Amino acid sequence: MKKSFQRQAMMLEADELPEEEKISFICGLLLQVPPGEFRNVFEDLRILIGDDHLMRQEAAQVSAYHTRNNFTPVSIRGEEALVTRHNDLGGNRFFDPQIKLSFRFDHLSGRADKILIYHDFKRDTAELWRETLNVTLESYVKKHFLSGICRVYQKTLRGSPFFVVCIEGHQYKKFWNAFWKSEWILPVTPPSTQVAGSIVVQIHYFKKANLHFTATDSVGHSMYLINRAQFALDFEKLIEREHSKFQTGLVESLQDLSDEVWQTLRRQLPVTRTAIRWNKLLTY
Numbered sequence: 001m002k003k004s005f006q007r008q009a010m011m012l013e014a015d016e017l018p019e020e021e022k023i024s025f026i027c028g029l030l031l032q033v034p035p036g037e038f039r040n041v042f043e044d045l046r047i048l049i050g051d052d053h054l055m056r057q058e059a060a061q062v063s064a065y066h067t068r069n070n071f072t073p074v075s076i077r078g079e080e081a082l083v084t085r086h087n088d089l090g091g092n093r094f095f096d097p098q099i100k101l102s103f104r105f106d107h108l109s110g111r112a113d114k115i116l117i118y119h120d121f122k123r124d125t126a127e128l129w130r131e132t133l134n135v136t137l138e139s140y141v142k143k144h145f146l147s148g149i150c151r152v153y154q155k156t157l158r159g160s161p162f163f164v165v166c167i168e169g170h171q172y173k174k175f176w177n178a179f180w181k182s183e184w185i186l187p188v189t190p191p192s193t194q195v196a197g198s199i200v201v202q203i204h205y206f207k208k209a210n211l212h213f214t215a216t217d218s219v220g221h222s223m224y225l226i227n228r229a230q231f232a233l234d235f236e237k238l239i240e241r242e243h244s245k246f247q248t249g250l251v252e253s254l255q256d257l258s259d260e261v262w263q264t265l266r267r268q269l270p271v272t273r274t275a276i277r278w279n280k281l282l283t284y
Contacts, residue, residue, distance in 0.1 A: 019054070022049070022051075022054065023058045026049070026054070026055065026062075029045065030059055031065075034177055034179065034202055034204040035070045037204070038066050039110065056108065060107065066107070067105070068084055068085045071084050071166050072084075074112045076096060077101070079098075079101075080149050081096040081149075081151070082149055084151075086155065091104075092105055092106070097152070097154065098131075100117060101116065101117060101118055102115070102118040103116070126161040128228060129228045129231070132229060133228075133235060134150070137152065137232075137235075138150050140240065141169070145180070146171065147169060147171060148170075148180075149167075150165070150167045150168075151165075160187065162185060162186060163188065164185055164186075165183065165185075165186070176204060176206065178202070178203050179202045180199075180200075181199070181201075182200070183197065183198050184198075186235075189225070190225040190226070191225055191226055193222070194221075195221045195222070195235075196218075197218070197239070198217070198219070200214070200216050215246075215253065217246050217249075219242050
């Protein structure tokens with residue numbers, strides 16, 4: 001991925017394109033960056049293009065979209081929080097309903113500062129339901145994700161409250177990155193509600209290759225809203241079932257994809273699927 005970006009940036013510099021086309025080029029690349037790699041790609045582009053002002057001015061909006069869209073985790077006074085579009089207060093400030101704090105977030109550096117106590121909470125029935133659901137789902141995430149965060153946000157649409165559940169899990173390694181995101185919307189309309197969910201998985205492998213894989217799924221279910229403790233448990237079972245179903249299908253799809261890839265490689269590998277060391281062969 002880095003080499004591809006470098007080649008394009010060098011071509012850009014050599015051709016001396018107008019500033020508008022440079023901006024389009026920069027934003028187009030940054031919008032494609034997989035989660036966990038934005039800062040690295042941004043720094044590479046900044047060095048290659050050699051225009052800090054242009055980079056920071058034009059990349060700021062793309063960076064803000066990237067962090068909010070990918071549920072970026074951040075540490076606030078030793079507690080984990082998320083940066084999403086659902087807890088955006090404007091002016092690069094965000095709030096966390098569980099730890100009752102707000103913070104300013106720098107999208108380019110990934111740092112949080114100017115932490116304040118967030119007072120704009122109503123201890124009404126909806127908030128009690130939100131807290132119960134958040135605690136239950138935090139336990140679920142700890143049980144099923146090696147590195148994951150869950151937050152439940154209470155929002156209002158036309159005077160009616162609804163919950164947004166955001167779950168983020170990731171593994172960022174030396175040669176590969178994997179990202180899991182699920183988002184669930186639940187209108188608070190007793191005695192029942194219609195749940196709408198979406199699941200996204202992104203995988204990027206970049207050791208001697210540049211492979212991207214993205215899988216998505218949409219979910220719809222109806223649930224009862226009678227007892228908040230029972231509702232939280234029922235919802236936990238719902239997302240556990242849907243996550244497991246999605247994961248099983250994902251593993252099967254990856255296996256099928258793997259079989260196809262092995263059969264269509266430009267350089268066919270032996271039946272053992274062991275990579276041939278071409279460099280050593282050339283020296284013989």
